[in-house]
Amino acid sequence: MITLTDAAVSQIKDMMEAEEEQGLMLRVGVKGGGCSGLSYGMGFDTEQNDDDTKLDINGLTVLIDKESAPIIKDIVIDYKQNMMGGGFTIDNPNAIASCGCGSSFRTAAHAGTPEEC
Secondary structure (H helix, E strand, O other): OOEEOHHHHHHHHHHHHHHOOOOOEEEEEEEEOOOOOEEEEEEEEOOOOOOOEEEEEOOEEEEEOOOOOOOOOOOEEEEEEEOOEEEEEEEOOOEEEEOOOOOEEEEOOOOOOOOOO
């Protein structure tokens, strides 16, 4: 369903260790907003909802809510480090448009709720 590169998995696991909380899982999804209508969300969660898709990716438990699943199908999440710091990147083959800052997008089937920049 989604791909996490080795660099992304390593960074996420390091971040989970820093949280010092047992049972953390990575939740990946989208919400309405941003210039183009949809924005990505990633965070830690300790609860799985009944309609979540649960994936095991390189020993990392990933949760995806039912509404986000078709929008983020086949995305690739990577972590890149450079002289300015590091950050996660998301390559979404379903995105047909994105805003200039790259933080929001839309797909052919999901326009989201665009906002003013």
